[in-house]
Amino acid sequence: MAFKVPRTKLGSQGLEVSKQGFGCMGMSAFYGPPKPEEEMIDLIRQVVACGVTFLDTSDLYGPFTNEILLGKALKGIRHQVQLATKFGISFQDGKVTVRGDPAYVRACCEASLKRLDVDCIDLYYIHRVDTTVPIEVTIGEMKKLVEEGKIKYIGLSEACASTIRRAHAVHPITAVEVEWSLWTRDLEKDIVPTCRELGIGIVAYSPLGRGFLSAGAKLLESLSETDYRKLGQPRYEIENLQKNEKLFIALCQLATKKECTPGQLALAWLQHQGDGVVPIPGTTKLKNFKENVGSLQVELTSQEIQEIExxxxxxxxxxxxxYESDNTTYINSETPPLSSWKC
Structure with missing residues (x-):
């Protein structure tokens, strides 16, 4: 690929990554059955060769199998990659458990290092905030991991603005991972300004609305019966889907004017939200990856951005x-005060 993927500073702590990252979740979990390992290893290596070097995974994906996959794929090219993984969520007896106590933090990190077969994790996120443990306690243990050389930078995912501030006071937070796309913009009120103020980078997951902003309603036709999007997404319910399809059609019309795809326009909008904003679209197909990277060449004027918004x-x-029943307690979460903590 002749086009050179630009780089950006993610936060103010020194981490530099590709302007667009790559989400690896769908290779192993949630979006139907796991994909063939050798094919996914080959895809990851092609992604890195194309200049997209910021790779995102979690111990939740599989669980565990996505980290193992990444470990195999990065043999010989680890030095080219900025590797991000997460801890904090587990499924037990069909229920979601979120933990941020020190012993769990350390055990998860050690296990991820082993599965990834690396000496150090570049960016280590709290995948969801434990609402029973003060954030200062969780970050305090992660700070020790930094001091021990097991992780380089600390991140948060789905934390509210006050939690971000409290965490940052214990140890500088490099990035906050949030769902951010054209149809998920509520974070722009508090979370984005807080990150800007504190010099924290923003990593946008599901930047294509879990595929909807690329394909619209027809996306559902290609999904397996075990795909999470078919089983548990309010926006894909019939009545909501009909309304959202009208939005997609309008997006397609705007994209036609720009001579790009709707997915590229959606990604370009995010990539025009300022320095240190890095979307991490995921795919299992090289064709889709190349389309996503092509969005980096789509230039938008201020008037076009206003029209899109x-x-x-x-x-x-x-x-x-x-859905409200899907543990939404852990979305943009707050934690109890440090004074409540008893070791």
Whole structure:
């Protein structure tokens, strides 16, 4: 690929990554059956060869198998990659458990290092915030991991603005990972300004609305019966889907004017949100990856950005991100005060 993927500083702590990252979750979990290992290893290596070097995984994906896959794929090219993984969520007896106590933090890190077969994790996230443990306690243990050379930088995922501030006071936070796309913009009120103020980078997961902003309603036709998007997404319910499809059609019309695909336009909008904003679209197909990277060449004027944002205003999407029963307690979470903690 002749086009050179640009680089950006992610936060103000020194981490530099590709302007677009790569989410690896769908290779192993949630989006139907796991994909063939050798094919996915080959895809990851092609992604890195193309200049997208910021790779995102978690111990949750599989669980564990996605980290093992990444470990195999990075043999011989580890030095080219900025590797991010997460801890904090587990499934037990069909229920979600979120933990951030020190012993669990350390055990998860040691296990991820082993599965990834690396000496150090570049960016280590709290995947979800434990609402029973003060964030200062969790970050305190992660700070020790930095001091021991097991991780380089610390990140948060789905934390509210006050939690971000409290965490940053214990140890500088490099990045906050959040769901951010044209149809998920509520974070722009508090979380984005807080990150800007503190010099924290923003990593946007599901930047294509879990595929909807690339394919629209027809996406559902290609999904397996075990795909999470078919089983548990309010925005894909029939009534909501019909409303959201109208948004997608309008996005397609704007993309036609720009001579790009709707997915590229959606990614380009995010990539025009300022320095240190890095979307991490995921795919299992090289064709889709090349389309996503092509978005980095789509230039938008301030007028075009305004037009897109007027269409996809904060309340434009029909349906919530998750059902209320899906442990939404852990979305943009707060934790108890440090004074409540008893070792």
């Amino acid at each position: 007027e269409l996809f205003h904060v309340d434009a999407a029909a349906g919530g991100r998750y």
